[in-house]
Amino acid sequence: MEYRCLSFFLLCLHLPSPPPPLHLPLPHCLFRPVLLALLLISCTVSAKGADLDESVVTLADAPITLPCSHSPGLGAQRVNWLWKPHGRESWSLVHSANQQGEFYGGAMKPNQQFADQSFLSSGNFSLVFQARDGDGGRYSCEVQTGSRLTRSIVLLVILTVWVSPPGEVPIDSTVSLxxxxxxxxxxxxxxxxxPQGLPLHSEPLSHPRARGGVRGVLTKLPRVDHTDQGNYTCQILPQGNCTTPRFLFTVTLRVSGTKPASFNITYGSTQVLVGVSPSLLTLPCVWVAGGDYVMLFWRLPDTEEVKRVFLYDRWRGTLENSKKPHLHLARPNPAQSGDYSFLLTLNPGEGGEYSCEVFLDERVYRRSLIISVMHVWSDTFPSMLVLHCVVQERTRLRRLGWRFQDHSVTSLSTSPGQVSTELPLPPPPALQGNYTCCLELQDGQVYRAVYTVTLTPAVLISTSPPSLLSAVSVLGSLLLLVASIAMLLWKRGTCRQQSAMDRSLSFSPEGENLYEDLADLRQECTAYVAPEAAVYMDLKPNNEDVYKELERNEKCCS
Structure with missing residues (x-):
């Protein structure tokens, strides 16, 4: 039954029954039921188009006043307050009073009363009660004066705010508002x-347990410190007719300087990846939807030095990246997708152990990746071409060596994790072709980088990495280059060198750069996951005869 039906019903109960008209054969006993039925139909139709006159917002468990006024001195005979909760279609009587006294309806509220005890004479029919979480909805104030009935509709919105964790929060913890x-x-x-009046980033928050599909917003303050203390304001802008332009409510945040934050850490499996410099490698991180912030730590290759190289706080919108532009997130919105993977451009020196940490409230999800980087290049001398292969991050290395056309060749270990092989210059046709540097890990996985030697003038260009050359070595290389050109012109011979990498990875001495097929590289990297147990091995030079060392290297990839 609609709100006007109930009010008219109360009005009709006090109307006298007039005599039936002479021209109507309607019995006198049926006059009042027919009148009530007609009023019921009229009320139901007109109530659906009722407009909202006022909106009021209050906190749960706080006193609230619903406004309703009438011109004094007009002789109000009855006042009815009706209530229709959110998501309901029917109205219930909350409070009612007449000239003789006062009585209450079945939908009473705690501490319910009129704001003015002399409401019939003053015209102030405002209703006061203690608002509870479920008291939101539409309230109708109806005033009967003689045969005239006036009404006003007030929308009551209940606001619930919270701070988590409550009370004084530990420093470095994540606070939810x-x-x-x-x-x-x-x-x-x-x-x-x-507290400074700056707007905070917030996101919609569903509350499936609330009636009527109630929704809200959530904002977070990750890694709080004493500068985050103060009063935070929740602002509500009315979405309908309202005399108040906005509603403001504050909560206070206090940060403890002595109580440290504690986190529940979940460790993922450690994965080993091998890439060839330069190439693009995906660093998979943990899969956590809705993470608050992510950090990436880097242990430099073959050292114990650890640096934080990346930080992203999606709530504050801050980002720190010390390896830019070689490192960036693989997804534009990782919090929504839950994918916090990174894309790393592999260059000499980019290997090592990368630890990804994703924070969600008091939980931390951590995963480590051990990245070994292979790099090959050549040095040119007057009568000799030297091919070098170096591996950075050797914790999982078992064997490293050169092969030519699927046959072992003499490999000289010049330093831990680096081998070289020598070719006469210009190389005879029998020594031209693919030279493969083979890397074998402790678990038996083998990775290869291919360097192609042909008879072209490009062989005269040195592709030694700049980080390995000092000023003196650069000058010496230039002198050797001039001497080599003179000798080759005298011999009227030409030679050429090209480089390539197995699985579509190639080396180009002309540009001193590498190019790769990214799809094949990703397929190769993701196809291999290291076992849980790992054996660490550091190759170091010794005083044994170098040929005994070379015999062991010849077994690489056999």
Missing amino acids: GARVSALGWEDGVSWFS
């Missing part, structure tokens, strides 16, 4: 502001 409104659609007008 939440707000929930009882009226659907009002969450669009809810926002949070810092």
Whole structure:
């Protein structure tokens, strides 16, 4: 039954029954039921188009006053307050009073009363009660004066705010500020502001347990410190007719300087990846939807030095990246997708152990990746071409060596994790072709980098990495280059060198650069996952006869 039906019903109960007209054969006993039925139909139709006159917002468990006024001295005979909760279609009588006294309806509220005890004479029919979480909805104030009935509709919105964790929070912890409104659609007008008055990033928050699909907003303050203390303001902008332009509510945040934050850490499996410099490698991280912030730590190759190279706080919108432009997130919105993978451009020196940490409230998800980087290049001398192969991050290395056309060749270990092989210059046809540097890990996995030697003038260009050359070595290389050119012109011979990498990875001495097929590289990297147990091995030079060392290297990839 609609709200006007109930009020007219109360009005009709006090109307006298007039005599039936002479021209109607309607019995006198049926006059009042027919009148009530006609009023019921009229009330139901007109109530659906009722407009909202006022909106009021209050906190749960706080006193609230619903306004309703009438011109004094008009002789109000009856006042009815009706209530239709959110998501309901029927009205219930909350409070009612007449000239003789006062009585209450079945939907009473705690501490319910009129704001003015002389309401019939003053015309102030405002209703006061203690608002509870479920008291939101539409309230109708109806005043009967003689045969005239006036009404006003007030929308009551209940706001619930919370701070988690409550009380004084530990330093470096993540604080959540939440707000929930009882009226659907009002969450669009809810926002949070810092103690300095700056707007905070917030996101919609569903509350499936609340009636009527109530929604809210949530904002977070990761890694709080004493500068985050103060009063935070929740602002609500009305979504309908309202005399108040905005509603403001504050909560206080206090940060402890002595109580440290504690986190529940979940460790993922350690994965080993091998790439060839330069190439693009995907660093998979943990899969956590809705993470608050992510950090990436890097242990430099073959050392114990650890650096934080990446930090992203999606709530504050801050990003720190010390390896830019060689490192960036693989997804534009990792919090929504849950994918916090990185893309790393492999260059000499980029190997090592990368530890990814994703924080979600008091939980931390951690995963480590051990990246070994292979790099091959050549040095040119007057009568000799030297091919070098170096591996950075050797913790999982078992064997390293050169092969030519699927046959072992003499490999000289010049330093831990580096081998070289020598070719006469110009190389005879029998020594031209693919030279493969083979890397074998402790678990038996084998990775290869291919260097192609042909008879072209490009063989005269040195592709030694700049990081390995000093000023003196550069000058010496230039002198050797001039001598080599003179000798080759005298011999009228030409030679050429090209480089390539197995699985579509190639080396180009002309540009001193590498190019790769990214799809094949990703397939190769993701196809291999290291076992849980790992054996660490560091190759170091010794005083044994170098040919005994070379015999062991000849077994590489056999």
